Amino acid sequence: MADQRIEPILAKSAASGASAIPAPIVVVAVPKLGRPKGLGHLLEREHILAGVLLAPTLVILTLFIAYPFVLGIWLAVSDKVVGRPGNFVGLHNFWVNLNDSIFLRAFQNTFVYTFIATILKLMLGMAAALLLNQHFRFKRIVRASMLLPWIVPTVLSTLAWQWMFDATFSVFNWMLMNAGIISRRILWLGDGTMAMGCLILVNVWRGMPFFAITLLAGLQTVNPDLHEAAEIDGANAWQRFWRVTLPLIKPIMLVVVLFSMIATFADFQLIYVLTRGGPYSSTHVFGTYAYEIAMRAAKLGQGASISLFLFPFLLMVIVFQLWYIRRGD
């Protein structure tokens, strides 16, 4: 098939380039028809095939991320402000962060936000995947609607949540009051802890469908025969899940968890729309605080040092995690 495709292309290029390309080249090109076999032969060698397959990824990442990445790290160790060239200041920015009470609060919040939200997303996502993996009526429409929270543009769905948490208009308060459960309205975003809880709730609501759908895809690869065999051996549903299903989908699960954690760690939009770090700087995370400092105070260097503060640490964790995932192979 590959041979067939190359032939007309060569013929065409020879025809269209007739005026420019002298005939001998066409002659030379003819023996080249045998080349695909050679190429195919080369592709049999795994490291060469690997090089070919990785090339597009490496090209895009090098072109678009290598420079910004290095520049981002440079920003973090410079006193760059918008419009002025920066000077190298070493770890000064990081030192400033460590003495900044708002930063320290953001530090703590980032961890709380990331871990609680990721764990909840994983648990609920797994539950949803197991449920959706069964046969029932209207399965299709249920699966589609389950994905909705994740598809609605985050800025817009978060606006909807903002209105639902609104001190005056909250539908939750309306429901709870009409059900007689509360007599005074709850100020969902009026207190640091409560607001953090709301942010986590919205993050879980938004992120859970992706866990569900990816894990569902993973569940599909589990051979039903294995389950039957385990059932015959007397394993109950929980044991079957724990011993058969989970180990099989673990590679996928770990990847999803890892990526989701990193994305949650760097989250910005949701918090920015819902609380902007308020009330009294109690809900800032790295993403929002870095944005305020870099964009609104125009201190790019300081802002970069906030968002890259944990980069070395994350790097270590990730390298270790990846090593752990691979060890399983």
Place this chain on the structure above:
Amino acid sequence: MAESESVTSIDRRAFLKAAGVATGAAVAGGIPGIVAAQKAPSFPKGTRLSILEWVSFVPASDVEFKRLAAEFGKLAGVEVTADLINMNDLNPRIASAIETKAGPDIIMMINNWPHLYADGLADVDDVAEEIAKRDGGFYDISRRINMVDGRWKAAPFTMGSGVWNYREDWFKEVGANKFPDTWDELRKVGTALKKKNLPVGQAFGHSLGDPNSWAYAVTWCFGATEIDDKGKVVINSKETIEALKFTVAFWKDCLDDGGLAWDDSNNNRAFLAGTISATINGASIYFVAKRQFPEIAKAMNHAHMPKGPAGRFYYQGGQAHGVMKYSKNQQVAKEFLRWFMDRPQYDKYIAANDGYVGGPTPYWEKHPLWEKDPKLVTFRDAPKFGRWTGYPGQPSRKASEALVKYILVDMYAQAIKGMKPEDAAKWAEAELKKAYA
């Protein structure tokens, strides 16, 4: 409706006629610009001018802006594009434009942004001085926030202030026939209103507008300031503690307890829903009310910030236009600003705004549009009492840092949450020292 329109347009014509001498002089002598003289275009063919602005809450104002921009395009033979976006999303666009040296030729500057972005802005001394000469000078605050080291970095465009929006009908019910003139009186009235379950609304969340309108203005009214005129942090003062005590008491007696979670938009909604009786806001509540809730528009009015022991103050906002240093079309950009700010054009623009924003100079206070709706007059007079972040020092990057860290807002919010006023002031002092370091 139609009748009143025509009456105003006659008024406007008269106004322009009265102003005609100055305008005519400017056209004949002052502006060498091709546009003002309505001559043929002299810019190279294919010249483009792109402008980045906020979207105004008055849609008609955006329509008029775009229309005038297109008109300029025709006169000058350039292609003008205007991108209008939510003001909160301007910062990343500006930072990226300055850093990559590519983007719009003219960008709107809000509040003290000219200080923040001074290194990326071209001088517009000629444009600003021309407006000043024609109108007889700017507001002090405009000069402060748009001039950096003696050079104009942005040309003042409009003034917008947050004033008290209140329900006249409910104020009367508790015996206040006019809006109280001092904070103490306001507290008395507010207490009575909250007892009737009609509290006053004030945001203390993280949002650039309303929460700062309270935090800065009240601090100043009580005679406290973040820094002194030399830049030394002086927030931890007797006056600040008084302001804090007052705010905490006001919170308990008068305010809606949802305020800690509020941003700029919550009080708009609550006021229109009739759950609060007064709040600090721009003209946007009244604007929406007039269109959609006529009874509320009828029952409400605007009033000045009350006086404190040190007087009356506003945390003043203002818009200006910066010409970007990287722009290859600086000449066209300046020509556009000159043309736009000249009276015949600017008059149309300000008229489309219907009194929801003020002009860049006291001159425009005399414009007949202010007579059209007496309820908007407060906005006309507010800029006189306006101050900038970092007052009485100079506006600066550092003041912006204090602003985006919401130090003053959080100082009040923490006191409201139960922190002792003395500790809140101490906390703010420590944070401000870092910001102003």
Place this chain on the structure above:
Amino acid sequence: MAVQYGSRLKRAVTFYIPLTCLLVGTLFPFYWMVITSIRPDVELYNVKMNPFFTLHPTFKHFLDLFELTMFPRWAWNTLFIATVSTGISLFCGLLAGYALARLQFRWAPSVGTVIFITYLVPPTLLFIPLGDVVKTFGIGDTPWAVILTYPTFLIPFCTWLLMGYFKTIPREIEDCARIDGASRFQAMVRISFPLAIPGILSAGIFAFTLSWNEFLYALVFLSSPQQKTIPIGVFTELVRGDVFYWGPLMAGALLGSIPVALVYSMFVEHYVTALTGAVKG
């Protein structure tokens, strides 16, 4: 009878009740958005009214959306951008994922790690230096500015997810094909890729959704109103200072998500059946 009742009860407790809870939880905010988009403004601001339904549904907000903004144009932009950048990311991720999962070469672990690390860079600030790159390539304010930058955060995930899928596919299937005379390349394209379809689809769904929703890069790199995407256009033009155009905002959110959900549901069904077939076959 009792047995039947018991099993039904069991089914209800272990299946229907949890499923219903999950659905209510996910769809409640969505329902609220629907209601907001069809309620007249006067009701929207009325705290005394039941917020769950309206007696005066109106399509005015939808009309406003089309009148006030260039929504159809934005929808088209978003579709184009999301499709192309998803295509690029899937292509790269599929090949790279296969190489890293299946092929023996010395640098495999390091390359995999490096690809992952690019995902660690927080996008909040990356847009500043990335803007330089966009400018250098001369693609500012064109769809390509985001089409080519989105893959930077999409490829790492696609690669790793597909790596995971390729690992779950037994190597023996490929080996059998090779014994039958297929080349290395053919075995990959004809045997492994089709088996990875569920993975490809979920990576595709991931990539598409992220490019569909992305905010910061689109905000900074696309400036002309006719180049905007749905989230940028709707958010930056319908939030006017402290005045939110709630109805049109929510109408935009709905119109920008329901069609996508329907398409996804087809994909999800497809990969479920594709895989069941493959395992049985």
